[in-house]
Amino acid sequence: MTTRTETVETDAGPARISWRPAPAPRLVLALGHGAGGGTDTRDLRALAAELPAHGITVALVEQPWRVAGKKIAPAPKALDTAWRALWPALRRPGLPVVAGGRSAGARVACRTGQELGAAAVLALSFPLHPPGRPERSRADELLGTGLPTLVVQGGADPFGRPAEFPEGPYALVEVPFADHGFAVPKRSGVTEAETVTTITDAVAEWVGAGWE
Secondary structure (H helix, E strand, O other), X not given: OOOEEEEEEEOOEEEEEEEEOXXXXXXXXXXXXXXXXXXXXXXXXXXXXXXXXXOEEEEEEEOHHHHOOOOOOOOHHHHHHHHHHXXXXXXXXXXXXXXXXXXXXXXXXXXXXXXXXXXXXXXXXOOOOOOOOXXXXXXXXXXXXXXXXXXXXXXXXXXXXXXXXXXXXXXXXXXXXXXOOOXXXXXHOOOHHXXXXXXXXXXXXXXXXXXX
16 A cells, blocks of 8 residues: 655644545545554554545544654644644645544544534544543534534443433444444454454445535
């Protein structure tokens, strides 16, 4: 697979986009990472590997704090600011762009997608609330996207299990037994390969539904 890396200057410092182009692209899926890691998580890697065959160019976005080697993410406002600065580069191919990400990256996509002109929003492991603190809900971010939205959520995610999510104008796919990082316990009888396939199939089917 051909990968091209691009550095983009933002007010928070340089950010990095790793492009995984589709042979015959019809849209770009931009994926930001979470607050606890980069773009090498199982879900982001899998989507970057599988979706180009479905006509989806994947852009893995590293926020400036990760590029700088820092271990702690800045405040949400700073993440949003850097994401906005990256958007012109994500639009440069001239295709519809889906704003997406996992965990904190999903929140960024939800908060900024409509203002940036995204075609839709993909929220992987949306952190509905801090673990053990359901009263601190972030549902308003998800419910307020104003765009076609897909949530892909682990069935055992301590940041919000699927049954905890409110009704709203979005689709939700449960990944059985998976935690916040989409890891599954061996006792579940579900393999990591099956889990990854659940994620990639759900996203490919959603994109193929024709809303773009």
